[in-house]
Amino acid sequence: xxxxxxxxxxxxxxxxxxxxxxxxxxxxxxxxxxxxxxxxxxxxxxxxxxxxxxxxxxxxxxxxxxxxxxxxxxxxxxxxxxxxxxxxxxxxxxxxxxxxxxxxxxxxxxxxxxxxxxxxxxxxxxxxxxxxxxxxxxxxxxxxx
Amino acid sequence: xxxxxxxxxxxxxxxxxxxxxxxxxxxxxxxxxxxxxxxxxxxxxxxxxxxxxxxxxxxxxxxxxxxxxxxxxxxxxxxxxxxxxxxxxxxxxxxxxxxxxxxxxxxxxxxxxxxxxxxxxxxxxxxxxxxxxxxxxxxxxxxxxxxxxxxxxxxxxxxxxxxxxxxxxxxxxxxxxxxxxxxxxxxxxxxxxxxxxxxxxxxxxxxxxxxxxxxxxxxxxxxxxxxxxxxxxxxxxxxxxxxxxxxxxxxxxxxxxxxxxxxxxxxxxxxxxxxxxxxxxxxxxxxxxxxxxxxxxxxxxxxxxxxxxxxxxxxxxxxxxxxxxxxxxxxxxxxxxxxxxxxxxxxxxxxxxxxxxxxxxxxxxxxxxxxxxxxxxxxxxxxxxxxxxxxxxxxxxxxxxxxxxxxxxxxxxxxxxxxxxxxxxxxxxxxxxxxxxxxxxxxxxxxxxxxxxxxxxxxxxxxxxxxxxxxxxxxxxxxxxxxxxxxxxxxxxxxxxxxxxxxxxxxxxxxxxxxxxxxxxxxxxxxxxxxxxxxxxxxxxxxxxxxxxxxxxxxxxxxxxxxxxxxx
Numbered sequence: 001x002x003x004x005x006x007x008x009x010x011x012x013x014x015x016x017x018x019x020x021x022x023x024x025x026x027x028x029x030x031x032x033x034x035x036x037x038x039x040x041x042x043x044x045x046x047x048x049x050x051x052x053x054x055x056x057x058x059x060x061x062x063x064x065x066x067x068x069x070x071x072x073x074x075x076x077x078x079x080x081x082x083x084x085x086x087x088x089x090x091x092x093x094x095x096x097x098x099x100x101x102x103x104x105x106x107x108x109x110x111x112x113x114x115x116x117x118x119x120x121x122x123x124x125x126x127x128x129x130x131x132x133x134x135x136x137x138x139x140x141x142x143x144x145x
Numbered sequence: 146x147x148x149x150x151x152x153x154x155x156x157x158x159x160x161x162x163x164x165x166x167x168x169x170x171x172x173x174x175x176x177x178x179x180x181x182x183x184x185x186x187x188x189x190x191x192x193x194x195x196x197x198x199x200x201x202x203x204x205x206x207x208x209x210x211x212x213x214x215x216x217x218x219x220x221x222x223x224x225x226x227x228x229x230x231x232x233x234x235x236x237x238x239x240x241x242x243x244x245x246x247x248x249x250x251x252x253x254x255x256x257x258x259x260x261x262x263x264x265x266x267x268x269x270x271x272x273x274x275x276x277x278x279x280x281x282x283x284x285x286x287x288x289x290x291x292x293x294x295x296x297x298x299x300x301x302x303x304x305x306x307x308x309x310x311x312x313x314x315x316x317x318x319x320x321x322x323x324x325x326x327x328x329x330x331x332x333x334x335x336x337x338x339x340x341x342x343x344x345x346x347x348x349x350x351x352x353x354x355x356x357x358x359x360x361x362x363x364x365x366x367x368x369x370x371x372x373x374x375x376x377x378x379x380x381x382x383x384x385x386x387x388x389x390x391x392x393x394x395x396x397x398x399x400x401x402x403x404x405x406x407x408x409x410x411x412x413x414x415x416x417x418x419x420x421x422x423x424x425x426x427x428x429x430x431x432x433x434x435x436x437x438x439x440x441x442x443x444x445x446x447x448x449x450x451x452x453x454x455x456x457x458x459x460x461x462x463x464x465x466x467x468x469x470x471x472x473x474x475x476x477x478x479x480x481x482x483x484x485x486x487x488x489x490x491x492x493x494x495x496x497x498x499x500x501x502x503x504x505x506x507x508x509x510x511x512x513x514x515x516x517x518x519x520x521x522x523x524x525x526x527x528x529x530x531x532x533x534x535x536x537x538x539x540x541x542x543x544x545x546x547x548x549x550x551x552x553x554x555x556x557x558x559x560x561x562x563x564x565x566x567x568x569x570x571x572x573x574x575x576x577x578x579x580x581x582x583x584x585x586x587x588x589x590x591x592x593x594x595x596x597x598x599x600x601x602x603x604x605x606x607x608x609x610x611x612x613x614x615x616x617x618x619x620x621x622x623x624x625x626x627x628x629x630x631x632x633x634x635x636x637x638x639x640x641x642x643x644x645x646x647x648x649x650x651x652x653x654x655x656x657x658x659x660x661x662x663x664x665x666x667x668x669x670x671x672x673x674x675x676x677x678x679x680x681x682x683x684x685x686x687x688x689x690x691x692x693x694x695x696x697x698x699x700x701x702x703x704x705x706x707x708x709x710x711x712x713x
Binding site for chain 1: 508511512515516526529530533534535540633643646647648649650651654655
């Protein structure tokens, strides 16, 4: 004796409708996600021309807000820090010897190390190269603004 | 009840009137738009090459530069290289295109002069391609003098701009032109005096107030019930329980939110006819809208103030719903719809804020979008989705524009309609259940409509006065590399997030914490005890005490953090 399984026509149609609409919906959302997930290549240059080394400011310090970075001339060569706050990306300001961020109050010392949070990472150091023609080139190493 | 409401209304109306007068008295003389109050008496005489008064004005200095570098081609009065001006040259130089320094056998330091010559800089039809002094000054700096191009300093370019404006009788001696203020100075049109529209707006406000008084008197007559309703009446139920119509219960916050949304829709649509969603055009088009278009300033300010007030009325509405336990079943789902609307409106506020594309929004955009990046897993993708590239630029602006005027607006319109429909479907707003043997007192829709109209008029007058006296923020156009000029304060409705961000991990404090707060609010009707049926329709029912405490705490914390951020 087996119990008769009841699966009326109406219920079957309802279920089928739901399944097909659900699958169509998932496909549609998948398409939408792909539509929006196109990621164009970044257009930030990876190196910046700082001009001839001979023209470096006599103060031994150059701020370039387009990078944004600060470049120091030391007796051992050139030293550069990114001025992008490692917290949420505002540009830090020179504040005496230190750097401070206007947005959330992070502070970095003159070496770029964190003095006060919320930032947890130091200001990245950037490479400065001297070309054969005596030009200074700053390399950001793919740092995104 | 009716008389109490009326006395309250009259008190508010009087307060607004006197408050308006007070504000007016305070701001008379001081222009609400310091940057735009530029109309002065233009200098009667064109300054000569050497300034005759000390200290020389910016235009005087420009006159000197002009005399030295521009006059030969553009003429001593800015008339351009016309025949009359050429006739003053030495005979062998009069044919500028063939002879002397500009011919094909040009000297080393000379250049070929274009066939078109040098255009007139003054007089009717001059400078057709420039609308603001910012454009003119930038052009002079980048493309003039003709040879060698770009040999002018930025200061000289602004001095020349001031001088050329003076040649055109559009000089603004009160102002030292710079990259900051020049976008508000128009080359061709007179700058509209701020406040010229004030009398009209004040008279409009007065008419509105008088209309409100008449409507409240009409309410007293009580005959309105028998009148056939118009279309607006028909959007309402025929009658509603009297308890549901009390201002002291609803605070009118939900209704006012709809009113402000409608104002936003209309003013926003009007703004779209002038706003240019391009990085170069956006900020300037807003300056033109503010400084030049008749009533443009008013429309922009109305849009701005409705948006700010909408956030406030929505928060008040949320607090009211929590503190009266109104979200109890069957209104749980509608509570969620309301929360979603609040989030969408905050996003609309933020996208609208970014559309200014001026220096005021720089850091809000950077921080707001970098916050997305901190979300584990999907952050990077979300960032690209919002920004449309690796860094903010033209695709960002057009995306924010699309979201602001279309995507988010459409969602808000749809969900608002759903929200209102659910109110009706759930039997109106929460009210005490009918009691056995006692007839529930009901008010006809005519009375409800009257109340709504009066509330709208009061809100409208407040909006008008705010818009007249406190202009929406405006800043210099966003400049490349102007990294140190931007305002580092978040927009006020996100100040609380900016505050929390100072204390640690950006994801936990800037994304997770607000999200948890919203989810907690959304769960209130589902996990905590609700108000009992017989308690509905009044403040502070005992049934959902815990929900009230949690909701009020969240709102209070947000309020305090906002205050703290604002004082910083």
